[in-house]
Amino acid sequence: MKTALFPGSFDPVTNGHLDIVSRAGRIFDRIIVAVASNESKSALFSMEERKKFLEHVCMDIPNVEVISFKGLLLDAARNLKVSAVLRGLRAISDFEYEFQMAMMNKELDSRFETVFLMSSSQYSFVSSRMIKEIVRLGGDVTPFVPPIVNQALKEKRGKILEETAE
Amino acid sequence: MKTALFPGSFDPVTNGHLDIVSRAGRIFDRIIVAVASNESKSALFSMEERKKFLEHVCMDIPNVEVISFKGLLLDAARNLKVSAVLRGLRAISDFEYEFQMAMMNKELDSRFETVFLMSSSQYSFVSSRMIKEIVRLGGDVTPFVPPIVNQALKEKRGKILEETAE
Amino acid sequence: MKTALFPGSFDPVTNGHLDIVSRAGRIFDRIIVAVASNESKSALFSMEERKKFLEHVCMDIPNVEVISFKGLLLDAARNLKVSAVLRGLRAISDFEYEFQMAMMNKELDSRFETVFLMSSSQYSFVSSRMIKEIVRLGGDVTPFVPPIVNQALKEKRGKILEETAE
Amino acid sequence: MKTALFPGSFDPVTNGHLDIVSRAGRIFDRIIVAVASNESKSALFSMEERKKFLEHVCMDIPNVEVISFKGLLLDAARNLKVSAVLRGLRAISDFEYEFQMAMMNKELDSRFETVFLMSSSQYSFVSSRMIKEIVRLGGDVTPFVPPIVNQALKEKRGKILEETAE
Amino acid sequence: MKTALFPGSFDPVTNGHLDIVSRAGRIFDRIIVAVASNESKSALFSMEERKKFLEHVCMDIPNVEVISFKGLLLDAARNLKVSAVLRGLRAISDFEYEFQMAMMNKELDSRFETVFLMSSSQYSFVSSRMIKEIVRLGGDVTPFVPPIVNQALKEKRGKILEETAE
Amino acid sequence: MKTALFPGSFDPVTNGHLDIVSRAGRIFDRIIVAVASNESKSALFSMEERKKFLEHVCMDIPNVEVISFKGLLLDAARNLKVSAVLRGLRAISDFEYEFQMAMMNKELDSRFETVFLMSSSQYSFVSSRMIKEIVRLGGDVTPFVPPIVNQALKEKRGKILEETAE
Numbered sequence: 001m002k003t004a005l006f007p008g009s010f011d012p013v014t015n016g017h018l019d020i021v022s023r024a025g026r027i028f029d030r031i032i033v034a035v036a037s038n039e040s041k042s043a044l045f046s047m048e049e050r051k052k053f054l055e056h057v058c059m060d061i062p063n064v065e066v067i068s069f070k071g072l073l074l075d076a077a078r079n080l081k082v083s084a085v086l087r088g089l090r091a092i093s094d095f096e097y098e099f100q101m102a103m104m105n106k107e108l109d110s111r112f113e114t115v116f117l118m119s120s121s122q123y124s125f126v127s128s129r130m131i132k133e134i135v136r137l138g139g140d141v142t143p144f145v146p147p148i149v150n151q152a153l154k155e156k157r158g159k160i161l162e163e164t165a166e
Numbered sequence: 167m168k169t170a171l172f173p174g175s176f177d178p179v180t181n182g183h184l185d186i187v188s189r190a191g192r193i194f195d196r197i198i199v200a201v202a203s204n205e206s207k208s209a210l211f212s213m214e215e216r217k218k219f220l221e222h223v224c225m226d227i228p229n230v231e232v233i234s235f236k237g238l239l240l241d242a243a244r245n246l247k248v249s250a251v252l253r254g255l256r257a258i259s260d261f262e263y264e265f266q267m268a269m270m271n272k273e274l275d276s277r278f279e280t281v282f283l284m285s286s287s288q289y290s291f292v293s294s295r296m297i298k299e300i301v302r303l304g305g306d307v308t309p310f311v312p313p314i315v316n317q318a319l320k321e322k323r324g325k326i327l328e329e330t331a332e
Numbered sequence: 333m334k335t336a337l338f339p340g341s342f343d344p345v346t347n348g349h350l351d352i353v354s355r356a357g358r359i360f361d362r363i364i365v366a367v368a369s370n371e372s373k374s375a376l377f378s379m380e381e382r383k384k385f386l387e388h389v390c391m392d393i394p395n396v397e398v399i400s401f402k403g404l405l406l407d408a409a410r411n412l413k414v415s416a417v418l419r420g421l422r423a424i425s426d427f428e429y430e431f432q433m434a435m436m437n438k439e440l441d442s443r444f445e446t447v448f449l450m451s452s453s454q455y456s457f458v459s460s461r462m463i464k465e466i467v468r469l470g471g472d473v474t475p476f477v478p479p480i481v482n483q484a485l486k487e488k489r490g491k492i493l494e495e496t497a498e
Numbered sequence: 499m500k501t502a503l504f505p506g507s508f509d510p511v512t513n514g515h516l517d518i519v520s521r522a523g524r525i526f527d528r529i530i531v532a533v534a535s536n537e538s539k540s541a542l543f544s545m546e547e548r549k550k551f552l553e554h555v556c557m558d559i560p561n562v563e564v565i566s567f568k569g570l571l572l573d574a575a576r577n578l579k580v581s582a583v584l585r586g587l588r589a590i591s592d593f594e595y596e597f598q599m600a601m602m603n604k605e606l607d608s609r610f611e612t613v614f615l616m617s618s619s620q621y622s623f624v625s626s627r628m629i630k631e632i633v634r635l636g637g638d639v640t641p642f643v644p645p646i647v648n649q650a651l652k653e654k655r656g657k658i659l660e661e662t663a664e
Numbered sequence: 665m666k667t668a669l670f671p672g673s674f675d676p677v678t679n680g681h682l683d684i685v686s687r688a689g690r691i692f693d694r695i696i697v698a699v700a701s702n703e704s705k706s707a708l709f710s711m712e713e714r715k716k717f718l719e720h721v722c723m724d725i726p727n728v729e730v731i732s733f734k735g736l737l738l739d740a741a742r743n744l745k746v747s748a749v750l751r752g753l754r755a756i757s758d759f760e761y762e763f764q765m766a767m768m769n770k771e772l773d774s775r776f777e778t779v780f781l782m783s784s785s786q787y788s789f790v791s792s793r794m795i796k797e798i799v800r801l802g803g804d805v806t807p808f809v810p811p812i813v814n815q816a817l818k819e820k821r822g823k824i825l826e827e828t829a830e
Numbered sequence: 831m832k833t834a835l836f837p838g839s840f841d842p843v844t845n846g847h848l849d850i851v852s853r854a855g856r857i858f859d860r861i862i863v864a865v866a867s868n869e870s871k872s873a874l875f876s877m878e879e880r881k882k883f884l885e886h887v888c889m890d891i892p893n894v895e896v897i898s899f900k901g902l903l904l905d906a907a908r909n910l911k912v913s914a915v916l917r918g919l920r921a922i923s924d925f926e927y928e929f930q931m932a933m934m935n936k937e938l939d940s941r942f943e944t945v946f947l948m949s950s951s952q953y954s955f956v957s958s959r960m961i962k963e964i965v966r967l968g969g970d971v972t973p974f975v976p977p978i979v980n981q982a983l984k985e986k987r988g989k990i991l992e993e994t995a996e
Contacts, residue, residue: 002500002525023611027500027582072801084525089614091262095593096755102616103789104798107807113521116587116614118600121453125269134270137238143273168334168359189445193334193416250359255448257760261427268450279355282421282448284434287951291767300768303736309771404967423594435955436964439973457601466602469570475605619785623933632934637902641937666832666857691832691914691943748857753946759925766948777857780919780946782932 004028004086004115007073010035010050011043012149013057014131016123020088022061023117031086033058034076035068044132044156057146074105074112084113090124136160170194170252170281173239176201176216177209178315179223180297182289186254188227189283197252199224200242201234210298210322223312240271240278250279256290302326336360336418336447339405342367342382343375344481345389346463348455352420354393355449363418365390366408367400376464376488389478406437406444416445422456468492502526502584502613505571508533508548509541510647511555512629514621518586520559521615529584531556532574533566542630542654555644572603572610582611588622634658668692668750668779671737674699674714675707676813677721678795680787684752686725687781695750697722698740699732708796708820721810738769738776748777754788800824834858834916834945837903840865840880841873842979843887844961846953850918852891853947861916863888864906865898874962874986887976904935904942914943920954966990 004024010017010033024031035050043050047068058064069076077085085105087098102114119126126144134141135153142150170190176183176199190197201216209216213234224230235242243251251271253264268280285292292310300307301319308316336356342349342365356363367382375382379400390396401408409417417437419430434446451458458476466473467485474482502522508515508531522529533548541548545566556562567574575583583603585596600612617624624642632639633651640648668688674681674697688695699714707714711732722728733740741749749769751762766778783790790808798805799817806814834854840847840863854861865880873880877898888894899906907915915935917928932944949956956974964971965983972980 002527026609027611027613029500072798072803074803089593089597091266095587099587099616100755100789100791100794103619104794104808106618107786107789108803111524113525114616115525116616118597118612118614120604121456121601122273124453124456125266125273127266130266130270134238139238139240139274144270168361192443193445193447195334255427255431257764261421265421265450269453272452277358279359280450281359282450284431284446284448286438287435287954288771290951290954291764291771293764296764296768300736305736305738305772310768404964404969406969423598432955432957432960436960436974439952439955440969454605457598457605459598462598462602466570471570471572471606476602619788620937622785622788623930623937625930628930628934632902635902637904637938642934666859687943690941691945693832753925753929759919763919763948767951770950775856777853778948779857780948782929782944782946784936785933 001029002083003030003032003080004084005032005034005073005077005080005082006086007034007036007069007076009043009128010054011045011128012050012131012145012152013053014123014126014128014145014149016088016090016119016126016144018057018146019120019123020086020117021058021064023120024086025061025063028083028086030063030065031061032080032082033064033066034073035066036073037068037070044160045152049152053146053149053152056148073101074108077112078109084115087114087116088119089116090119090127132160167195168250169196169198169246169248170250171198171200171239171243171246171248172252173200173202173235173242175204175209175294176220177204177211177294178216178297178311178318179219180289180292180294180311180315182254182256182285182292182310184223184312185286185289186252186283187224187230190252191227191229194249194252196229196231197227198246198248199230199232200239201232202239203234203236210326211318215318219312219315219318222314240274243278244275250281253280253282254285255282256285256293298326333361334416335362335364335412335414336416337364337366337405337409337412337414338418339366339368339401339408341375341460342386343377343460344382344463344477344484345385346455346458346460346477346481348420348422348451348458348476350389350478351452351455352418352449353390353396355452356418357393357395360415360418362395362397363393364412364414365396365398366405367398368405369400369402376492377484381484385478385481385484388480406440409444410441416447419446419448420451421448422451422459464492499527500581501528501530501578502582503530503532503571503575503578503580504584505532505534505567505574507541507626508552509543509626510548510629510643510650511551512621512624512626512643512647514586514588514617514624514642516555516644517618517621518584518615519556519562521618522584523559523561526581526584528561528563529559530578530580531562531564532571533564534571535566535568542658543650547650551644551647551650554646571599572606575610576607582613585612585614586617587614588617588625630658665693666747667694667696667744668748669696669698669737669741669744669746670750671698671700671733671740673707673792674718675709675792676714676795676809676816677717678787678790678792678809678813680752680754680783680790680808682721682810683784683787684750684781685722685728688750689725689727691781692747692750694727694729695725696744696746697728697730699730700737701732701734708824709816713816717810717813717816720812738772741776742773748779751778751780752783753780754783754791796824831859832913833860833862833910834914835862835864835903835907835910835912836916837864837866837899837906839873839958840884841875841958842880842961842975842982843883844953844956844958844975844979846918846920846949846956846974848887848976849950849953850916850947851888851894853950854916855891855893857947858913858916860893860895861891862910862912863894863896864903865896866903867898867900874990875982879982883976883979883982886978904938907942908939914945917944917946918949919946920949920957962990 033054051068054066105112131141199220217234220232271278297307365386386398437444463473531552552564603610629639697718718730769776795805863884884896935942961971
């Protein structure tokens with residue numbers, strides 16, 4: 001059985017992430033979505049919230065499991081004995097960074113593999129960072145995120161404004 | 167009458183910005199330079215200073231108006247009923263980011279248009295961020311900014327050093 | 333009155349070209365679509381055919397005129413006294429080439445301006461070259477070209493195969 | 499069972515191709531290497547030679563099959579009922595082209611998926627085109643191609659020189 | 665005698681830096697490795713530590729000297745009367761930034777020259793930032809840094825975790 | 831004594847090439863400009879013409895020698911015992927190609943070094959190919975090439991038109 005690990009911050013999950021997960025389901029037997037604990041970045045949503053949103057929106061996609069992890073992606077991939085790590089590619093800047101990460105991980109463990117799916121064109125400009133920026137400026141992100149995330153972002157808008165005001 | 171909105175932080179305005187504004191005057195009937203309030207970034211110059219510099223340096227360019235705005239660029243463009251948003255392109259990294267922004271705004275409002283002018287080659291490496299970095303290190307930015315900004319940067323040098331020392 | 337010149341080979345015109353022309357109509361008062369005579373490349377369609385397709389598909393877009401030109405784009409722009417040359421940007425490789433052309437033309441005549449519109453995301457991968465490649469391999473390009481071009485490509489398929497077989 | 503189709507010209511197969519095939523074997527249950535007939539390009543090696551080299555060098559990699567195909571990649575993928583098309587990514591220019599192809603194929607058939615593996619750093623500069631260029635100039639490509647190909651290139655050197663002399 | 669100045673933060677020095685220094689020794693008569701004081705970034709290692717590591721690892725490379733500098737690179741290059749500034753290029757993002765810096769310095773002083781060496785492929789993904797990130801997550805960076813730095817990173821691990829936890 | 835080899839087709843030499851040669855003279859003790867015989871491309875100017883133009887325009891730059899070479903650049907560099915090969919970098923597409931070449935040559939001979947100088951901004955869009963294209967279309971390239979080349983291009987214009995008409 002071929003399993004792929006799909007890691008990320010998912011702060012919050014977007015329709016672009018969902019697109020990758022559901023398409024990967026046709027290629028792998030099983031997908032493990034892995035929320036990174038991200039100690040170093042101040043996340044908008046807590047680990048629990050980010051995991052809850054993912055579980056909710058992946059509910060109807062077969063063979064998907066949501067977990068969280070701490071530490072090196074490489075160690076998570078080894079412990080879970082996955083066939084490959086799955087990443088979405090949106091644009092050149094993604095490509096550069098992903099290339100560096102994939103090569104470094106490969107160097108640290110030659111069995112480590114990263115496979116890439118390209119974002120569908122309608123999501124090629126959607127990122128968690130842009131979603132938060134638009135919400136901060138009072139914009140509407142309904143077309144870019146699942147309804148449960150859209151609702152949560154509206155409730156969080158106060159917090160977003162406070163943080164950026166500092 | 168065709169109006170273009172030229173948004174930015176302008177912290178501070180550079181000769182590269184001026185180049186774009188004056189060239190755009192041959193293409194559009196009217197240019198509105200719009201200073202973003204940038205709550206989230208700690209600006210070197212206040213909104214009032216940034217606007218004052220722009221008004222001073224655009225004085226002799228016909229059909230240019232300087233305003234400030236808060237919130238989404240998309241909303242500013244709608245309220246002002248402009249034909250298009252105008253952006254300068256310097257390099258690949260600009261291109262990536264501008265591409266994402268233009269596509270996301272287009273998705274949010276299909277009437278929204280972004281037009282791009284490429285920086286003149288002599289300004290292709292000039293950015294507000296680099297200007298501030300050079301001043302911080304004690305360098306001379308006379309060739310890259312209008313005289314009024316050059317003078318103000320000299321006066322601000324103390325503040326720049328303090329901030330980066332923290 | 334602000335006029336833009338939209339030059340290209342248009343061999344053949346695609347839905348991506350049409351998208352740019354119709355969006356430009358909101359920004360400029362008038363668009364001149366200019367088919368380059370391309371002596372150096374062996375075109376699939378003759379100049380007459382390429383012009384005919386463009387006239388047909390631009391029929392319902394107001395303030396658009398189709399012409400053909402020989403020689404330097406710069407000279408055509410001067411003779412027609414346009415405000416700017418209009419180009420679509422699809423991707424990085426476009427960007428590099430367009431950047432070089434825009435800077436060289438600017439150097440040859442400082443009044444020359446190039447403005448860019450970014451392709452809509454659903455056309456960001458459509459090019460005349462790819463259209464011809466797909467037809468050559470027996471594929472269907474219905475979603476990417478106007479019906480009149482689709483029909484003509486089917487009729488030309490024999491010629492495309494012959495050329496590539498040499 | 500998850501099958502990947504790995505298409506290409508393979509004119510000739512390089513150690514970079516082999517690296518991708520053998521790594522993909524850990525991710526997919528089965529790999530079909532598909533040699534494109536490339537009517538439009540004048541290949542150095544005939545279809546039979548290119549297939550023979552691939553069969554020879556893939557002999558010891560389990561679950562790999564070598565075929566040839568004509569026409570659209572999309573049609574080959576459909577007929578073979580593969581889970582995904584597999585492509586190697588070397589650099590930015592690859593990325594741009596691969597991105598366009600993946601998006602266009604996705605548009606023509608929404609079930610079509612392309613997955614990417616990045617070249618190992620030691621092969622990131624190896625391409626069939628460069629191999630042929632070096633041989634043409636009298637250089638040694640021993641580190642970059644399998645021994646059977648190296649031998650064949652030495653025998654073909656006369657033909658390469660003739661073609662480029664025209 | 666031709667001298668090159670090799671500036672950087674070196675926080676900490678990596679095997680990639682060492683690769684550039686030792687290769688540059690074949691091209692220039694003398695290399696001055698110059699550690700920037702970096703007031704604006706909170707460095708992991710102090711200036712003294714960074715200089716000490718460099719002195720230790722460059723000990724056996726002939727004609728290399730390690731210094732520290734404050735302020736503009738341009739001024740350091742002038743004061744030391746070097747023939748050129750030396751920079752390593754890893755990837756596109758490096759390229760963009762380095763291009764801007766080289767052009768701006770050239771504009772400020774036309775005698776200023778920057779020469780570039782490309783990273784060896786096995787170090788093309790190694791950066792001080794990634795090294796620190798891997799250590800923070802509990803990973804092993806033995807293949808990427810000199811032993812003296814590896815040891816120091818293990819001792820600093822507590823400090824790295826604290827900072828990112830804030 | 832440090833010698834750099836500056837290879838190219840120089841068909842024809844441009845002001846961009848001259849800029850690189852004269853700047854390199856401050857970094858190296860001696861520059862050998864090496865015209866590649868380019869059997870595979872149909873050059874506009876013969877090897878003798880290309881060499882003659884270079885000798886003429888480099889006459890006043892001290893320590894520059896012009897030669898021609900056949901075969902691998904790597905072999906030329908070895909035979910001439912140069913310290914490094916010198917290349918100009920104009921843009922991303924240059925970068926990609928140069929990166930591949932530098933890495934492949936390094937792999938074939940670990941002592942082989944390539945150093946890069948970035949084009950001055952005013953020449954960042956000048957290439958021999960573009961020069962020939964502009965002349966073909968009847969344009970003026972006076973600002974981009976030395977007078978001796980400008981004159982020769984005018985005389986060759988007939989030949990350029992013929993070739994592209996085929």
